[in-house]
Amino acid sequence: MSRGHAALAGIASVAAALGLAELVAGLIPQAPSLIIAVGDFVIDSVPGWLEQWAIATLGTADKPVLIGGILVISVLLGAALGVLARRWLVLAAGGIALFALLGVVAALADDRNPVVLSVLVGALGAAAGVAVLYTLVVALPSRAVPPEPTADGDAGPTPALSPVDRRRFLAVTGGATVLGVLAGVGGYLLSGRERLNDLRAAIRLPAPVRQAGPVPPGATLDIPGLTPLFIPNEEFYRIDTALRVPVVNPDTWQMEVRGMVDNPFTLTYAELMELPQIEADITIACVSNEVGGDLVGNARWQGVPLRPLLERAGLQEGATQLIGRSVDGFTAGFPTVTALDLEEAMVAVAMNGEPLPAEHGFPARLIVPGLYGYVSATKWLAAIELTDWDVDGYWIPRGWAKEGPVKTQARIDVPRPGSTIPAARRPIAGVAWAPTRGIEGVEVRIDDGPWQQAELAESYDVDVWRQWFLPWDATPGRHVIMARATDGEGEVQTDERTPVAPDGASGYPVIEVVVDG
Numbered sequence: 001m002s003r004g005h006a007a008l009a010g011i012a013s014v015a016a017a018l019g020l021a022e023l024v025a026g027l028i029p030q031a032p033s034l035i036i037a038v039g040d041f042v043i044d045s046v047p048g049w050l051e052q053w054a055i056a057t058l059g060t061a062d063k064p065v066l067i068g069g070i071l072v073i074s075v076l077l078g079a080a081l082g083v084l085a086r087r088w089l090v091l092a093a094g095g096i097a098l099f100a101l102l103g104v105v106a107a108l109a110d111d112r113n114p115v116v117l118s119v120l121v122g123a124l125g126a127a128a129g130v131a132v133l134y135t136l137v138v139a140l141p142s143r144a145v146p147p148e149p150t151a152d153g154d155a156g157p158t159p160a161l162s163p164v165d166r167r168r169f170l171a172v173t174g175g176a177t178v179l180g181v182l183a184g185v186g187g188y189l190l191s192g193r194e195r196l197n198d199l200r201a202a203i204r205l206p207a208p209v210r211q212a213g214p215v216p217p218g219a220t221l222d223i224p225g226l227t228p229l230f231i232p233n234e235e236f237y238r239i240d241t242a243l244r245v246p247v248v249n250p251d252t253w254q255m256e257v258r259g260m261v262d263n264p265f266t267l268t269y270a271e272l273m274e275l276p277q278i279e280a281d282i283t284i285a286c287v288s289n290e291v292g293g294d295l296v297g298n299a300r301w302q303g304v305p306l307r308p309l310l311e312r313a314g315l316q317e318g319a320t321q322l323i324g325r326s327v328d329g330f331t332a333g334f335p336t337v338t339a340l341d342l343e344e345a346m347v348a349v350a351m352n353g354e355p356l357p358a359e360h361g362f363p364a365r366l367i368v369p370g371l372y373g374y375v376s377a378t379k380w381l382a383a384i385e386l387t388d389w390d391v392d393g394y395w396i397p398r399g400w401a402k403e404g405p406v407k408t409q410a411r412i413d414v415p416r417p418g419s420t421i422p423a424a425r426r427p428i429a430g431v432a433w434a435p436t437r438g439i440e441g442v443e444v445r446i447d448d449g450p451w452q453q454a455e456l457a458e459s460y461d462v463d464v465w466r467q468w469f470l471p472w473d474a475t476p477g478r479h480v481i482m483a484r485a486t487d488g489e490g491e492v493q494t495d496e497r498t499p500v501a502p503d504g505a506s507g508y509p510v511i512e513v514v515v516d517g
Helices: 003-027 036-043 048-085 087-106 115-143 164-188 193-201 270-273 306-312 336-341
Strands: 254-259 265-268 276-285 297-305 321-326 332-335 348-351 365-367 381-387 408-412 421-424 425-433 439-444 466-473 477-487 511-517
Touching: 003 048, 003 115, 036 048, 036 087, 036 115, 048 087, 048 115, 115 164, 115 439, 164 348, 193 270, 193 439, 254 306, 254 336, 254 348, 276 365, 297 306, 306 336, 306 348, 321 336, 321 365, 332 336, 365 511, 408 477, 421 439, 425 439, 439 466
Parallel strands: 254 381, 421 511
Antiparallel strands: 254 265, 276 297, 297 348, 321 332, 321 381, 348 365, 408 425, 425 466, 439 477, 477 511
C-alpha cells in the first residue's frame, strides 16, 4: 500500500471515530461532544492575551476558526497514523485510542460532563476508528498482488494494490469518510435544536405590565445603508464563550437566586413567566467592539426586573456584586447597586417580540443597560448569585477590567469605508450610543475642516442608540471623514485611541472615501 493510500485510510479512520462520537453525543442526553470539549479546554487553557487577540482579530469567526483548526489537526493526525499503520498497525491503533483519550480528558475537565458518558463516547469513537483502520490497511488488501521483493529478498511491508483493488479501496475509504461526516452532522442535528425550536414556537409570551410603547416616527431616518433602529434577531451580533449553543429545555430549566441572601429560591420557567414583566428598548454592546465596529445592537427586550427578585431574596450586608452563572459555567459580575437602581435591568425572556433565540440565551438571560456584555449579559442563565466584590467573573482573571461601563461612541455607516461615490449632495450618516446617558449630539469632520453638528433622529429613550446624518456636498478627490458623539451628561467621545482590552476601545471612527469627478 502506498503512503498516499495509507494516509487516506488514516483520514477515513479519524472521520469514522469523530463521526460516531458526535452521533452518540447527539443521541444520548448529557453525553459530551469531544470536539466541543477539546475546544472548550483550549479556550480555558490559552493565555488571556491570546484569547483577546483571537476575539479582536477574528470577531464572530473565532469559534468556527477554532473548530476548523481542531478538525484540520485531526485530519493531519489521521493521515500520519495511516502512514504509521503500514508497518506498525498496533501503534497506529494506539494513536487513535490516545486521540480519543485526550478528548475524554478534555470532557472530564468540565465537571458538568458525566464520567461514564464521557468515557462511553470516547471508547465508541476509538473502536470505530480502529475498526476502519484495520479494515482498510489489513482486511481490504487481502486480494492484493504480492509485493516486489526487497534487495535482501524479503517481501515488502505491505501488499501492493492491483487496479481493481485500488478502486475498491478508494470506494470503501470514501464511503467510510462520508459516513463519518454524515454521522457527525447527524449528531449535531440530533442534539436537540429542532425540538428546541418546536418548544420555542409553542411559548406564548405574557403581556408586560409595562410596555415599551410605540417608537416615534422621528426616531428613524430613511437613509439607504443606515443601520435600522432595531436589529433583527437573526442579524444581531453574537459574542460568547460557547462553542456550541447550549440546548436548554424550558420544561426542566430552573434558575436559582442564591449566595449572600436571606431567602434563596428557585424558579422554573413557568414560574418565571408568571411574574410581572416589563418591556424595554435597550442597546447592548460587546467590549470587543472596535471603534466603528458592528458588535453592538438595539432590540426590544422583555423580562422580569431584577430588583423585585433581589428584594424577594433579601440581600445580606456585603452582597455588593451580582454574578450571573450560565448553564455552561460562564460567569459575569457587576455591582448589585446597578441592578437595584436600573428599572430596566432584567432577566430577559424575549427579544423583539419572540422568545429568546437559542443563540441569544434561551430560555433566559441577563440584560443590564449601560454595561458591556462581558460583565453583565449572561446567556442561558442558570443562577443569580450574590457575592462580595472579591469574586471574579470569567473574563476578569483573563486581563479584562472588573467594571465595564459602555463608552460613548459614534459610528459612520454611510458612506461605506473605502467606497467610491459620485460627486453630489449626499448624507454622511450613522448611529451613536451611550446607554443610560443618552446622546445629545454628534459632530462630523471632513478632512481638515471644522467640526459640524449633525442632525439627530428623535430621542425617545436614553438606553437606545440614535441615528444621525449630515448633508454633504461631496467634491472630487479622496476624503477623510471622522465623527464624535456627546452623551447626555456632556461627555464628548475621546480622541484617544485605545484597544478593546481591558475595558473597551476608544477613539474617533475614521473612514476614507473617494469621490469621482
